[in-house]
Amino acid sequence: MNDPVVEYWFDFASPYSYPCTAHIDTLARLRGVRVLWRPMLLGPIFRAAGWQGSPFLQQPARFAWMWTDLARQCARHALPWRKPSTFPRSSLLPARIALAHCDAPWIAVFCTRVFELNFVQDADIDDVAAMHRLLGELGQPADELIAHAQSPEVKQALRAQTEYGAQRGLFGAPSFFVGDALYWGNEQLEDALDAAAYAR
Amino acid sequence: MNDPVVEYWFDFASPYSYPCTAHIDTLARLRGVRVLWRPMLLGPIFRAAGWQGSPFLQQPARFAWMWTDLARQCARHALPWRKPSTFPRSSLLPARIALAHCDAPWIAVFCTRVFELNFVQDADIDDVAAMHRLLGELGQPADELIAHAQSPEVKQALRAQTEYGAQRGLFGAPSFFVGDALYWGNEQLEDALDAAAYAR
Numbered sequence: 404m405n406d407p408v409v410e411y412w413f414d415f416a417s418p419y420s421y422p423c424t425a426h427i428d429t430l431a432r433l434r435g436v437r438v439l440w441r442p443m444l445l446g447p448i449f450r451a452a453g454w455q456g457s458p459f460l461q462q463p464a465r466f467a468w469m470w471t472d473l474a475r476q477c478a479r480h481a482l483p484w485r486k487p488s489t490f491p492r493s494s495l496l497p498a499r500i501a502l503a504h505c506d507a508p509w510i511a512v513f514c515t516r517v518f519e520l521n522f523v524q525d526a527d528i529d530d531v532a533a534m535h536r537l538l539g540e541l542g543q544p545a546d547e548l549i550a551h552a553q554s555p556e557v558k559q560a561l562r563a564q565t566e567y568g569a570q571r572g573l574f575g576a577p578s579f580f581v582g583d584a585l586y587w588g589n590e591q592l593e594d595a596l597d598a599a600a601y602a603r
Numbered sequence: 604m605n606d607p608v609v610e611y612w613f614d615f616a617s618p619y620s621y622p623c624t625a626h627i628d629t630l631a632r633l634r635g636v637r638v639l640w641r642p643m644l645l646g647p648i649f650r651a652a653g654w655q656g657s658p659f660l661q662q663p664a665r666f667a668w669m670w671t672d673l674a675r676q677c678a679r680h681a682l683p684w685r686k687p688s689t690f691p692r693s694s695l696l697p698a699r700i701a702l703a704h705c706d707a708p709w710i711a712v713f714c715t716r717v718f719e720l721n722f723v724q725d726a727d728i729d730d731v732a733a734m735h736r737l738l739g740e741l742g743q744p745a746d747e748l749i750a751h752a753q754s755p756e757v758k759q760a761l762r763a764q765t766e767y768g769a770q771r772g773l774f775g776a777p778s779f780f781v782g783d784a785l786y787w788g789n790e791q792l793e794d795a796l797d798a799a800a801y802a803r
Contacts, residue, residue, distance in 0.1 A: 452662045462652045465774040468785055574665040587669055590790045 407434075409599040410580040412441040412568055413514075415501075415528055418473050421518040423549040423551035423577040423589040425482055429442035432592060434600040440510050442563045443503040444494070445502060445576055451569070457491050458575070476589070483523045492521055493529035495561075502561050509541045516540075607634075611778040612641040612665045612768055613714075615701075615728055617695035618673050621718040622776040623789040625682055628711040630793060634800040642701040643765045644694070645776055650801050651769070657691050658775070677787070683723045692721055693729035695761075699752035700734060702761050709753040716740075 407505050411427055413420040431438045449458060460464040470486050477484035497517045505511055520526045525531060530547060538545035551557060568578075572585050579586040579595035581602060586595035611627055613620040649658060659666040670686050677684035699716045704710055716737050720726045726733060726796035731749060738745035740752045751757060768778075772785050779786040781802060786795035 441786070454661075458658075458661075461658075462774045464769070464772045466773065468772060468787065472787070473784070569664070572668060572669065573660045574666045582738075585671070587668065590768075590788075 405507045406437050407599040407602060408437045409595050410439045412443050412573055412578040412580070414445040415446060415514075415521060416445055416491040416577045417518050417576040418469060418522065419589045421484075421522040422473075422476055422482055424478060424518050425593055426480070427592060427596075428515075430596055434596050438451075438564075439566065440501060440505045441568070441569050442498040442514075442561070443576070444493075444498060444503070446562065447562075448569055448574060449566050454573075457556055465502040475554055479491060481580070481593060485523055486527050487521055487525050489527070494521075496529045496531065496549070496552060497580045499557045499561055500538070500548060502564060503552055503557050504548070508545065513537065513541060514535050517595055521553055544572075562587050604607070606637050607802060608639050609795050609799040610641050611644050612776055612778040612780070614643055614645040614712075614776045615697050615717050615721060616691040617645060617776040618669060618690075618722065619789040620777040621684075622673075622676055622682055623681060623716050623792055624718050626680070627792060627796075628715075629642045634796050636712070636796050636799045638725055639737055640701060640705045640714060641682040641764065641768070642698040642705070642714075642761070643768050643773075643776070644698060644761065645691075646772060647765055648769055649764075652774075663759045683719075685723055685725050687721055687725050689727070692727060694721075696729045696731065696734055696752060699739070699757045700748060700763055702764060703752055703757050704748070709743065713737065713741060 409431065411423075411426060414497060427438055431582045445457075445571055452458070454461060459469050474484055474486070475584070476482075497513075499535075501510060501517075504513070507513075517528055520533060520537070521528050528534075534549055535545040538548055571580065571583070575587055577587075577589055577592070579591065581595055586592075586598070605694060609631065610803055611623075613624060627638055652658070657666075659669050667705070669688075676682075679758045681793070689704070698711075701710065701714055701717075704713070707713075708713070717728050720729050720733060728734075734749055735745040747784055758782065771783070775787055777787075777789055777792070779791065781795055784798060786792075
């Protein structure tokens with residue numbers, strides 16, 4: 404029998420991926436489920452639907468509500484939250500770093516910190532200095548990791564990962580695969596983890 | 604102190620409003636919350652965003668997933684479910700009937716049955732014969748109620764209700780207002796009911 408796993412697909416620009424990332428590691432460990440971190444880019448997914456930016460931008464009322472809802476959800480879970488002054492933020496560099504090190508022991512902390520930069524500290528994340536500082540804090544060789552993240556191989560791997568997700572039916576984030584079963588949205592996180600745990 | 608209330612805004616064409624309608628009456632009564640039934644039409648809301656039909660239709664992958672997800676959610680709650688052969692169905696006549704009788708003692712049962720027609724029996728709902736049969740089963744004077752539902756006053760009232768919802772920030776269904784606070788989606792039903800109960 405294999406260990407139960409859930410694939411967690413996310414974009415560092417995705418607001419609802421912030422509370423999801425803050426919780427997934429703990430909730431997965433409680434169930435003995437391993438998280439496979441799958442950074443991706445929502446941009447190409449949304450452009451395929453004919454949208455620029457986020458689908459929330461299609462409906463101003465929905466977009467306004469999203470911020471209210473996120474503040475409410477974060478308050479309920481005692482998560483810090485600040486509405487970002489830029490949305491959506493480019494997430495290219497942290498996505499490349501996370502993709503290249505998705506099995507590293509520090510991946511959960513790295514992803515959590517990047518989301519906090521975006522949605523708590525209201526800071527740019529597609530930023531060499533910010534990523535350099537964060538990787539240094541995690542005790543990693545920042546220069547080396549950033550250079551590698553910007554290599555043609557990693558750039559191409561991120562494009563391919565996004566295409567692979569789309570081929571499997573992914574249309575937004577946060578999303579979860581348990582085998583081929585797709586779960587979508589922060590509110591389906593525990594459904595996905597339960598499905599992974601029961602499938603053991 | 605007033606009784607706690609939740610405004611439940613829905614469209615009989617909305618798939619996620621089906622499980623929501625099946626549960627709201629019981630879950631509200633458990634909390635001592637009164638449901639104010641607010642039928643509306645999503646068509647004008649979605650057309651304002653430049654969409655024809657449902658926003659799910661914008662992304663084929665999302666649309667395909669929606670049916671999978673609904674089947675999964677209904678199975679989890681032991682609700683019967685059949686994927687409708689027509690989507691979205693016109694919901695005009697039952698919406699007009701429900702609007703004109705939103706305070707009737709039979710409103711919850713009427714709405715539940717209309718959703719079952721659409722999403723269990725795969726039957727047209729914008730249909731005089733189907734509505735006649737249903738109202739008769741509920742012991743109501745069907746001819747009279749249907750004639751009234753088709754009056755210019757009721758037609759205009761449904762347009763006005765939809766516009767009023769949009770003015771208050773409504774962008775999809777199922778939606779819930781607790782005072783001015785908007786909750787959206789079947790998965791926020793209990794959040795909305797809890798907020799109404801706690802606000803007492």
